[in-house]
Amino acid sequence: MYVFMKRLFSILLLFVSYYEVSAQTLPDSVIKRIDALFSRWNTPTSPGCVIGVIRDDALIYAKGYGMANLEYAIPNSSETIFHMASVSKQFTAYSIVLLAKQGRLNLDDDVHKYLPWVPDFKEKITIRHLLNHTSGIRDQWQLLAISGTRLDDVITQDQIIKILSKQQELNSNPGERYNYSNSGFTMLSEIVKSVSGKTLRQFADSAIFKPLGMINTHVHDDYTEIVKNRAYSYQRKNGTQFSNSVLSYSNSGATSLFTNINDLSKWVMNFYKPVVGNLQDIEQLTQKGKLNNGKEINYALGIIVNQYKGWKQYTHNGSDAGYRTYLSVFPELKTGIIVFSNLGDFDFSKINAMTDLLMQLENSTAIGGGNVLMAMA
Numbered sequence: 001m002y003v004f005m006k007r008l009f010s011i012l013l014l015f016v017s018y019y020e021v022s023a024q025t026l027p028d029s030v031i032k033r034i035d036a037l038f039s040r041w042n043t044p045t046s047p048g049c050v051i052g053v054i055r056d057d058a059l060i061y062a063k064g065y066g067m068a069n070l071e072y073a074i075p076n077s078s079e080t081i082f083h084m085a086s087v088s089k090q091f092t093a094y095s096i097v098l099l100a101k102q103g104r105l106n107l108d109d110d111v112h113k114y115l116p117w118v119p120d121f122k123e124k125i126t127i128r129h130l131l132n133h134t135s136g137i138r139d140q141w142q143l144l145a146i147s148g149t150r151l152d153d154v155i156t157q158d159q160i161i162k163i164l165s166k167q168q169e170l171n172s173n174p175g176e177r178y179n180y181s182n183s184g185f186t187m188l189s190e191i192v193k194s195v196s197g198k199t200l201r202q203f204a205d206s207a208i209f210k211p212l213g214m215i216n217t218h219v220h221d222d223y224t225e226i227v228k229n230r231a232y233s234y235q236r237k238n239g240t241q242f243s244n245s246v247l248s249y250s251n252s253g254a255t256s257l258f259t260n261i262n263d264l265s266k267w268v269m270n271f272y273k274p275v276v277g278n279l280q281d282i283e284q285l286t287q288k289g290k291l292n293n294g295k296e297i298n299y300a301l302g303i304i305v306n307q308y309k310g311w312k313q314y315t316h317n318g319s320d321a322g323y324r325t326y327l328s329v330f331p332e333l334k335t336g337i338i339v340f341s342n343l344g345d346f347d348f349s350k351i352n353a354m355t356d357l358l359m360q361l362e363n364s365t366a367i368g369g370g371n372v373l374m375a376m377a
Helices: 002-023 028-037 085-101 127-132 140-146 157-164 182-196 200-212 261-270 279-285 349-366 372-376
Strands: 049-055 058-065 067-069 234-236 242-244 257-259 304-308 311-320 323-330 335-341
Touching: 028 058, 028 349, 049 261, 058 261, 085 127, 085 182, 085 200, 085 257, 085 279, 085 311, 085 323, 127 182, 140 157, 140 182, 157 182, 182 200, 200 261, 261 323, 261 335, 323 349, 335 349
Parallel strands: none
Antiparallel strands: 049 058, 049 335, 234 242, 304 311, 311 323, 323 335
């Protein structure tokens, strides 16, 4: 009996060890199929992209394709730092959620309580309206363009605040309709500063990035700052030639997060295994907005909530200059997908193809309740 139990224990131990290793890796067959999707950028003469696949509490696959810097022949890698564009918004939103948790603000507060410079539109605009893009406030990039500012000019936070303070009308009444507005998230950055006494960069660093171990992440609110391992931004001139796509933002809230695959994977895990905040805070971050008529919208607080292949999905993408970014979390599967590119004409359909590949494998094992990554192995 003792010998039998000893052998049984050894078999179980071997099984557990195999499961743990398998759960943290992708099989070669899947890697080859993923690599094939991004092979057109896997060249030393082109900008490219970096991808990451997260499962449970591990970044199980990460790889760079193409170059982070063409002039110095520096390749993309999981350590390469990218400008996140609108993927930044969820961090601004979570900063607001954390401040609300501390009792320092309420999502239904009037924004004038914290931003007295906002014009009086004779309508109550709440923090929640800003988070859901239902405030009616006009988009800052459109307003800047009307004023004669180019998007490749140096654009500062103060400059945006000045132009927002001169608005005379809303696009719609608050809560009446969804209308994507970067202005709202710049205003949220200023609310963080008003409430906490810290810039968004300082607050997010102390409340989110450091606790998660995101040591290569910051809100890039000074365009002159040197950032080691940064990917440069490019546009295609023709089939084989590229040009620099200038980005000189010194503003925060709607954009300007700098991070890499390794760091952002830790943020993905926080959606289903919270280290910063708790599940109730994540639920608030991912609670869909509602219009005045009661209609629910897919936009939550700086992040989109929908379904993909039958699974709940939290997602957002971004686009500034030549940067293209994408983050997707499947909380029920404890899985995440990240893609960054530094080329303006990057083909986002490749992301869908990679997602479909992983979802097909997941669905094929769902009936048996098995771990997809073990099944793939």
